[in-house]
Amino acid sequence: MNILYDERVDGALPEVDKAALLQALRTQLPDLEILHQQEELKPYECDGLSAYRTTPMLVVLPRDITQVQGILRLCHARRVPVVARGAGTGLSGGALPLEKGVLLVMARFNQILQIDPAARTARVQPGVRNLAISQAAAPFGLYYAPDPSSQIACSIGGNVAENAGGVHCLKYGLTVHNLLKVDILTVDGEQLTLGSDALDSPGLDLLALFTGSEGMLGVITEVTVKLLPKPQSAKVLLAAFDSVEKAGHAVGDIIAAGIIPGGLEMMDNLAIRAAEDFIHAGYPVEAEAILLCELDGVEADVRDDCDRVRQVLEQAGATEVRQARDEAERVRFWAGRKNAFPAVGRLSPDYYCMDGTIPRRELPGVLKAIAELSAEYGLRVANVFHAGDGNMHPLILFDANTPGELDRAEALGGKILELCVKVGGSITGEHGVGREKINQMCAQFNSDELTLFHAVKAAFDPGGLLNPGKNIPTLHRCAEFGAMHVHAGKLPFPDLERF
Amino acid sequence: MNILYDERVDGALPEVDKAALLQALRTQLPDLEILHQQEELKPYECDGLSAYRTTPMLVVLPRDITQVQGILRLCHARRVPVVARGAGTGLSGGALPLEKGVLLVMARFNQILQIDPAARTARVQPGVRNLAISQAAAPFGLYYAPDPSSQIACSIGGNVAENAGGVHCLKYGLTVHNLLKVDILTVDGEQLTLGSDALDSPGLDLLALFTGSEGMLGVITEVTVKLLPKPQSAKVLLAAFDSVEKAGHAVGDIIAAGIIPGGLEMMDNLAIRAAEDFIHAGYPVEAEAILLCELDGVEADVRDDCDRVRQVLEQAGATEVRQARDEAERVRFWAGRKNAFPAVGRLSPDYYCMDGTIPRRELPGVLKAIAELSAEYGLRVANVFHAGDGNMHPLILFDANTPGELDRAEALGGKILELCVKVGGSITGEHGVGREKINQMCAQFNSDELTLFHAVKAAFDPGGLLNPGKNIPTLHRCAEFGAMHVHAGKLPFPDLERF
The missing domain is CATH 3.30.70.2740 (Alpha-Beta Plaits)
Structure with a gap:
């Protein structure tokens, strides 16, 4: 499946002397791991959007900032394009390689450098997996809020590059809202720090500009994220509807009632059936649509909100509203949603x-x-x-x-x-x-x-x-x-x- | 008091033919209000930082976007610098005029264009006062969170230009976190929209870049802000300390306990005495420092948090912790803080x-x-x-x-x-x-x-x-x-x- 590939970008790039570039990298960065044989390059020809594939000219796997700096300076001097890649889970081809370019894989930068529970921050290398940050913060009762479905695999550097979201971003914001500071290398290998440990930073807000810039402004070498206290309690309601439009209206009604759920997700009948077949989450398979509404916070608060949301859902015409009876059922409700993509993948x-x-x-x-x-x-x-x-x-x-x-x-x-x-x-x-x-x-x-x-x-x-x-x-x-x-x-x- | 004035900026600017510029403005924009006499210009020579003063060459007071566009195009063609000004309450001289420049006063853009309670947004002109947005949103149970002390007077356009904060920004973020969309005119009068009605916007995040850019990137013509539901309940605790350092430690302790107060403010003895003399807020004048900690949210939640914060404060060595008994006392506690600057102004x-x-x-x-x-x-x-x-x-x-x-x-x-x-x-x-x-x-x-x-x-x-x-x-x-x-x-x- 390759017809979505657009040859115009590669076509417009200047020719590169691959052998000379390889030689220069080897000479100047003797310890750098370089892939250049066709069969080594194959695994890197696409990211999570596998409909688009290009074999990169070279893949480099640096282990420290000096190596990244060396690669960037060398490519800059020779006018060779560079595509940075994290875990390669992106869904829009942001890390799609170039035939005439170097693919800079940052996966080896996988160290958690510091968890500061007092400041509620984590300082990590860009190749650290999203979920690994929350795992490292858990002993302090803290977590990192943005949670893309790929959070087991995706890296924080990629999250910053794509301004990743997730189930919780309605309440807790996108990646940009959960960042304090990013260290980058510019195209010519200069080290820069964007943002600061303070809430605001003077001058132009280059940190926000950089977040979501998809590797076009610089290469991320370190990320400082905000951590949040884990909510005392989380409950989830499942509401069934006999029409998709009614479910859509109910979403607006919940927000209009002044409630900000931790997560508010919708699935239609096709997705419900697929997920139920795959995960056995206990979804009502005859419903035209379901909403999953998670409420989190202090115990009493969550109880109040559950009552209010139930009322709103019933008024909006839900045919059934069910609250997960226990943590096991709550996890099962979410498992159905989080696995909905692979579940739908089984249909076709x-x-x-x-x-x-x-x-x-x-x-x-x-x-x-x-x-x-x-x-x-x-x-x-x-x-x-x-x-x-x-x-x-x-x-x-x-x-x-x-x-x-x-x-x-x-x-x-x-x-x-x-x-x-x-x-x-x-x-x-x-x-x-x-x-x-x-x-x-x-x-x-x-x-x-x-x-x-x-x-x-x-x-x-x-x-x-x-x-x-x-x-x-x-x-x-x-x-x-x-x-x-x-x-x-x-x-x-x-x-x-x-x- | 003028010695802080720095003549280097004006010195480096090219000479402008004021008479010719005035003539061109009058011909091309016959309905535009222009101030050009020395005595008319005087009130505009500084913003809230009155230690810096410069008389502008001309002041223009446009009433619609076409006029602003006309002014910008004309100044652009003649290479005349333009300084935009909102309500003029800024404290860092961001709207300080130039002797060889036009001061573009946006105060006449004072219409609230739309309050959308379902989307929880307000669309307003840049000259609308910060507090006026919350007042217009109040009938819907909503408010605009950032609240600089000058909120009665300062304009939302100026808030965007300076990325203003306030007492509530610890919990609710700075201006940049509460914006959806800003319409601007570029230096040559092009209309651009930065951001969107959606949570995220593709491409580079120019909205965040623009926020806090202090009038250097464009002129704001319209602002869409997020509105929040008014918290059900708000309580304030006042804690007294016999040392400033202890109070400083207590701040970190509260945050480390996983509580995010709506506001967490500190005053030292000099400020306490000044505020008490001026406002009679009921502050303990013998304390070396006080903390004011506001907790807001759902009733039960606020009660819980108050208990926890009280405990933390006592462990941190507070000599006294008092909860405002009623709404009147809560307002009085805050009045002392919000008037602390003028109160201190009476000391010297x-x-x-x-x-x-x-x-x-x-x-x-x-x-x-x-x-x-x-x-x-x-x-x-x-x-x-x-x-x-x-x-x-x-x-x-x-x-x-x-x-x-x-x-x-x-x-x-x-x-x-x-x-x-x-x-x-x-x-x-x-x-x-x-x-x-x-x-x-x-x-x-x-x-x-x-x-x-x-x-x-x-x-x-x-x-x-x-x-x-x-x-x-x-x-x-x-x-x-x-x-x-x-x-x-x-x-x-x-x-x-x-x-």
């Missing part, structure tokens, strides 16, 4: 996971429109998502071996993202833009905005050597893609007007 | 309000060092500050009419800020850099970091026409100031080594 040879965000009030209408688009394109769509923050993950089911299905899946995915933009939302929520959604960026932003992005990128990396071809499309590319920009929902997508 | 002809941030664990040591520096410089220092987030506001008392006192006050202030940097903190917490702390920026950042700031600034404003001479010092300026950069506390300030 292939699926394409989308990631768009919309204002909460648009949930019912957009879900209805997705159902209509699904019928129109003749492809099933399962919906599993962070309903509370409007971050949708429609999973488009297809079979790449059936001629035309991949094309249709891609086209349907594009339509869904355009729909998100049309209702005032955005083409990504937590997976980033990467290579995958670079065309949809032309829909999200106008040419003035894109020009400004390029200018800011150039302030860090004037030669465009860091992860070229990701995140921000060239104006040329947008022109080719067919100027489909919508600003604040004002310009129409003619064929989406009916929604 | 002049005072100089500092704004630095330090890691919480450094509070006891830094307070001790400030006391020693105070004795050394022969000037009284009152401490009133947001202890929970380590944001200090030492108030240096002096008499500008006593020869040498202003110089000594300025020197002492500089020492205190350098001390903040030395212990890993920052030279500002919520008041911004403006003109006031531009020299201390040379201590906070090294030349690579400053160069990057300038490059990012140039991406928005290549000609350097927006608020020149504020926020980011030139490398030349830092060289003159005498390279005093400290990175991560590693290089010494020789004369601060004893702390």
